[in-house]
Amino acid sequence: MKKSYILYLIAVVFIALFPLFTDNQYYIHMGILILYYALVSQAWNILSGYAGQFSFGHAIFFGTGAYASAILLVKYNISPWIGMIIGAVVAILIALLIGFLSFRYKLRGAYFSLGTLAFAEILRIIVQNMDYFNKTLGILLPIGSNPLMFQFESRITYFYVILVLTIIVTLITYFISKSRLGFNLIAIRENEDAAQSLGVNTFKNKMMAIAISGALTSVGGTFYAQYLLYIDPPTTFGNDVSVSIILPAILGGMGTILGPFMGALIIVPLGELTSHFFGGFAGVHLMVYGLILVLVILFLPEGLVGWFQEKIRLRKLKKEGKANDIAKT
């Protein structure tokens, strides 16, 4: 148990030292993207991986975080640090509304997935049609160098910001997974009716899961907006966003802490590589994503981490089996 903590600590230190090994801005940008995808996918993981409520519309919360901080900064000159918190609060309110409607009326399985997809489209259309959100034009954010306004001159600072945010989100997920809430969520995922009959308040637990998941996803949205300095409705509320949030957790392993990390670590460089080699063809990296999605679900339905865990478990069983055999003789 303690050994694994030390391993995690070494891994974190190693990641933190990464910018010291290279001054190649492109690699640092990739590092930022990996951590950012790990963050949003981990946030999705809480609702969909642990609680089994499969959201196809996490762009709802992502876009909320992005737009909240951007609007507050551009229109009211409020720091995105505060915008991040306000965005998370708005995301919680939206999550509770969607959660209330979905769980109160017992939307389950694919119906819940399609429902969240529809909610994301509704938000996209509303933002796209309101002058307040600058309609389809999107929002261009100011460039500056005031850290209090989430503006950093060096990319390395962005790297550390997203590193800290990702660690926080991961720790939250970890503590949830070890808490009563986490056990309740897993029980709901495995068999909702059974969980309810054993006294788990499934409605309340699912509401908590969607609120936490939504709030954390919105933090990713705020970071995205402040890092890329431009947002518009399709790149924040679009279906592609929801897919890119889902993909790392699916590939790495849903319902595991390390899954979203593993997934992001593979997906991001792969996407960049294909864009690099097939730069002339827009869409090649999405083709690769589609292929990965199909292959992973067909051949690795538990994801990479799940697959490794299964291997380790089998090995242990084998060892125990051998030990038993020896003991018998």
Place this chain on the structure above:
Amino acid sequence: MSAELFFQSLIDGILMGGIYGLVAIGLTLIFGVMKIINFAQGALMMLGMYVTYWCFDLMGLNPYLSLPLSAVALFFIGAGLQRGVLQRMADAPDHNQLLVTLGITLFVENLALVLFKPDFRSVTVDGLPATISLFNLNIHTTKLIAFVFAVFLAIGLFFFLKKTFIGRAIRATSINGQGASLVGVNIKRINYIAFGIGAALAGVAGTLLTPFFYTSPTVGASFILKAFVVVVLGGLGNFLGALVGGILIGVSEALGGVLLPGSLKDLMTYLIFILILLLKPNGLFGGKTR
């Protein structure tokens, strides 16, 4: 809103609704038999549009003459997808099936993007008047043709499922797969055929759409969500419900387009969707329960 505008948009909505119905009938057939919610239906429709476009562009073929071509091509693509991918997913949970068809969609859409570029392409039909006037209302000929086809195909499919051996086997499989296989129905074969027919219907819808809708790699995305709405509205697994649902969505969208500014008309579809999901998940006409 003047009465004329009202009736004009009503007619436009009904005609467009036929196409929605057609995409949705394929979707509901696939769901009814295999319990798979096929996200790729919109991408398959897009492929049907390209079959027609290329026949028109390279050979100057009249779009309506390429109808059998796109139907047959999509039948085999659909049956191939079922055989190669979805058959392996028979016992997987709902969300994994959705994800696989989503992955197929991503792949197919972006393959089309790479091969055909994101350009919007259009075909023209020679020898047809653009509109027919009736009581001061303009009816788009190509939309009318699409609607008539949609109605005939829905009725044809209905009788195919009622009267033919394969149709009865498909229905038997959708009601009780194990029972059907006990009395000698080859379930796997029925699944290929049903998926193939579902895909062929998407292809036909695509072809019928080309004369009045731009062909582009991402065109399926806007249709697939509407098709889901239509299917849920009509009741999963209910064909005639899908056609009626399609018309309802077409009409609500057309009227929304007149009443609401900008692209807010699209809001109608999703609001209806969520209301139906929450209040009447088995569809307006009952349909099968899950």
